[in-house]
Amino acid sequence: MMRLTADDRKWLSDAAGGSVCYGEPMARHTSFRVGGPAEALVTPATISDLSLLISGLKDRKLPYRILGGGTNLIVRDSGIPGVVIRLQQCCRGITVESSNNAQTALTAMSGENLQKLCVFAMRRGFQGLNFALGIPGTVGGAIRMNAGTALGWMSDVLESLIVLDPSGRMKTIPKADLRVAYRSMVFPDTCNAPENVIISGRFVLKSGDVGAIKSEARKILQQRRRRQPTILPSAGCIFKNPSTGKTAGELIDLAGLKGYKVGGAEISLKHANFIVNTGKATASDILTIMAQMRRIVYEKFQISLEPEVIIEGE
Ligand SMILES: Cc1cc2nc3c(=O)[nH]c(=O)nc-3n(C[C@H](O)[C@H](O)[C@H](O)COP(=O)(O)OP(=O)(O)OC[C@H]3O[C@@H](n4cnc5c(N)ncnc54)[C@H](O)[C@@H]3O)c2cc1C
Structure with a gap:
């Protein structure tokens, strides 16, 4: 429309x-x-x-x-x-705001690549962002989604953020005013419109040893390559993990769905919570396969899987 x-x-x-x-x-x-x-x-x-x-x-x-x-x-x-x-043009840059022997505060603009921020911190011995290695996308998207892994979430290192509200006004929001949850970071009621734009995040990182951070980074990236499909297009994990018990991937795997296809969309053989685009998938193929995953997992385990991915459009 x-x-x-x-x-x-x-x-x-x-x-x-x-x-x-x-x-x-x-x-x-x-x-x-x-x-x-x-x-x-x-x-x-x-x-x-x-x-x-x-x-x-x-x-x-x-x-x-x-x-x-x-x-x-x-x-x-x-x-x-x-x-x-x-925002990749207007919101660029990473700036060290203050640093002492124990910790560093830095600001990253929301249009920056998250991997660039991880590497920036690693090379300077700023510790705390290695969990985000291999998570694609921008700093702003990672803050909005509270992106993370079992090793940490964005909210662990975020101190505050600056948002632009729909009237074009900038506001600083301290972390204490955010409702932080698994894969979500909700703004306070006064600026809760989904149209709020994250302009930048201020992060506090501990001082560490560059060699040790790099060696941990190598292990994290190796593990990611071993466990996740990295060649075919995807959007990472499709469903959130239920709050207790088995992960979404384990449930989908136990339901026997690995390798299941609809059109060009396929449930990855490597990681059951990933759908991959084998070449000619449409959004409709992906949404159909997601609906089937939810239905079959619910029928087998009475667990309702909640999408982690954001679905846009009418
Ligand atoms: C191979 C692969 C592996 C992945 N692994 C992980 C993982 O380990 N952990 C994890 O958490 N995620 C993972 N993801 C998912 C994804 O990379 C993260 O959620 C990422 O942080 C999204 O960032 P993005 O910039 O791409 O956001 P987008 O996908 O572009 O947007 C996501 C949401 O954030 C909003 N948004 C984006 N920028 C802003 C802004 N500046 N202000 C306000 N709202 C904004 C968008 O409107 C949208 O609602 C993976 C994805 C892939 C493809």
Whole structure:
């Protein structure tokens, strides 16, 4: 369903202060390599362009979504109506704010690659981000999803974040004001709109030994390569782990679903909680296979699996 009028498009092209692509296939911007077109994909050049864009969209009552690296997203084949905003140009940079013998505080902008942040910290002997090695996507996406593994979550090292609210105002939110949970970081009620844009995160990391951090990093990456499919497109783990008992992957495996296919989507033989795109999958194939996984796991174990991936589009 189209949301932008000819007048909106003219305004957008003038206001964006960066690039605007109309009808841009989201398959080009998601790690699953599926998804129909965004009505408009905008890449603002600066934070002030972003701020003007967000407040203008609010005034015009136009819907918008923030895109990070697209590594935790399934965009439906019909695409996303309204505006999708990428921050990879306007929100860049990693800055050391303060450092002493015990710890370092640094700020990472949300459009930065999460792996760049991990390597930045590792090379300087700042300890605490190795858990995030191998998690693709941006710093902003990782904060929003509270990305992590059994070794740690983003919320373990985050001190505060800066968000831009839909009126174009910046706010600093300390971690104590965030509702932090497994794969979620919820903003306080006063700025709980999903349209809030994370601009940056401030992290506090302990001082450590560069050699020891690097050697731990090698082991973490080796383990990831051994356990997860890394060649075919995916969005990582599809379902959250239930709060107790077996993991989602163990349940799907016990249900005998490894290798099960719908169209071009397949439940990975290596890790049952990964769906991989074997080449020509559509979002509809992936959503169909997800529904079947949920149904079969529920029938066998009476456990309702909750998606970890975000599903966008109508
Ligand atoms: C091979 C593979 C392995 C993975 N392994 C892991 C893992 O071990 N642990 C884990 O937790 N995840 C894992 N993931 C999932 C994914 O990489 C993480 O959730 C990642 O942090 C998402 O970041 P992103 O920038 O790609 O966000 P996106 O997928 O682009 O967006 C995710 C959500 O965050 C919102 N968002 C993004 N940026 C902002 C912002 N600046 N402000 C406000 N909202 C924003 C989006 O609107 C969307 O709702 C894996 C994915 C893949 C493909």
